[in-house]
Amino acid sequence: MRAGRLLSVGRFAVLDTPEPEPEPGEVLVRVAHAGICGTDRHLLKGEFPCRPPVTLGHEFSGEVVALGEGVSSHAIGDRVACDPNIACGGCAACLMGRVNLCERLVAVGVGRDGGFGELCAFPAHRALHLPAGLSLRDAALAEPLACCLHAIDIAAIQPGERVLVLGGGVIGLLCVQLARLAGGEVMLATRSPHRRRIAEDLGAETVADAAEARAAWPKGADCVLECAGVAETAREAPRLAARGGRAVILGVMPAGETVSWEPFDWLFREVSLRTAFLNPFTQGRALALLASGAVRAGPLVTREIGLDELPAVLSEVPGPSEVKVLVTA
Incomplete structure (x- = not known):
């Protein structure tokens, strides 16, 4: 089969590789759609922990085509989305229920082969069944949405609060929708006119850049969500x-x-600074929100590419109009 492999820092290629076989307790999934994440670009540059050589891709959906020994939770033909983070279940963090902080966490597409290939084998309990009516295309965005849900849980937005979202990428635009669902008055700060238009379509009351945001809300926001992952917005949040x-x-x-x-x-101002990492127990909720239409994935997919285009796209800096690129079978 063909797979997009991180060979070492700075070296990524689409290669012919042996087809994986599911181990006991695993499913084999034929990948339909896999999203390119900013983390994939960090992995390519050596800016995020990883164990190459490895097939990247941790945001994906597909159809079960084979079952490993002992799997009774799935059947051939099931449509699933990958929840990529595999916790050990026995460390101190796991025993406290904080599985995203697992000391031995292994992520599909980071620490083991992921979804930038035609097939992917991974534990059956990380293959979440799709709700009826949810497309495989939209389901590929369940993992980033689940990470945003964790952040919204931590933010504890109350109805009527002012929420400022910094960054108009896929994480920012998903947070705009979730903050609106929580009852917040939402402003998105981004320099991109294209992303501003998408944000307005998704329910942001105001779009601005950081300077305009400060002028519009001179007393500040009740909650600031830093979604850009750059020093400027992290410093300003x-x-x-x-x-x-x-x-x-x-x-x-x-x-x-x-x-x-x-x-x-x-x-002096008693400002609370929190962080939100990964998606502990939130991906099922993400799939339900996508299936109901309460969160819209369609406007966020700005390009679909084939697997052979992946090396070039992964190595380039995203343009101002790019939100989510899907690798589609």
Whole structure:
């Protein structure tokens, strides 16, 4: 089969590889759609922990085509989405229910072969059944939506609060929708006119850049969601929060990169700074939201490509109009 493989830092290629076979407790899935994530680009650059050589791709959906020994939860032909994060279940974090912080966490598409191939084998309990009526295309966005749900849970947005979303990529535009569902008054800050138009279509009351956001809400936002994963927005997030407000960081910056903050400002204004990592127990909810139409995935897919186009797309800097690129079988 063909698969997009990270061979080493800076080296990625689509190669002919042996077809995987499901181990006991695993399913084999024929991949239909796989999303390119910013983390995949970090992996290519060596900015996120990884164990190459490995087939990348942790946001994907497909159809079960084979079952490993002992699997009774699935059948051939089941439509599923991959919840890629495999916790050990026995470390201190897992025993506290914080499986996203597992000391031995292994992610499909990072620590083991993932969805940038024609087939992928992974544990059956990480293959979530699709609700009736949900397309495989939309289901490929369940994993990023699940990460956003975790952030919204941490943010604890109350109806009527002002919510400022920094960054108009797929994470920001999903958070716009979730913050609206939570009853917030939502502003998206992005420089991209194309992403602003999408945000307005998805329910943002206001779109702006960071300077315009500060002018529009001079007393700050009750909640700031940092979704861009760049130093500028990470630095500004607490500053844009109101007195007694909070900022939640869910954008992924390169490992080792730092920003400067002023703790006295947080103290004097009692601003809370939180972080949100991965998708603990939230992907089932994400699939339900997509199936109901409460969260719209369609407007976020700005391009679909074939597997052979993946190396070029993965190595390029996303354009201002790009949101989510899907690799489609």
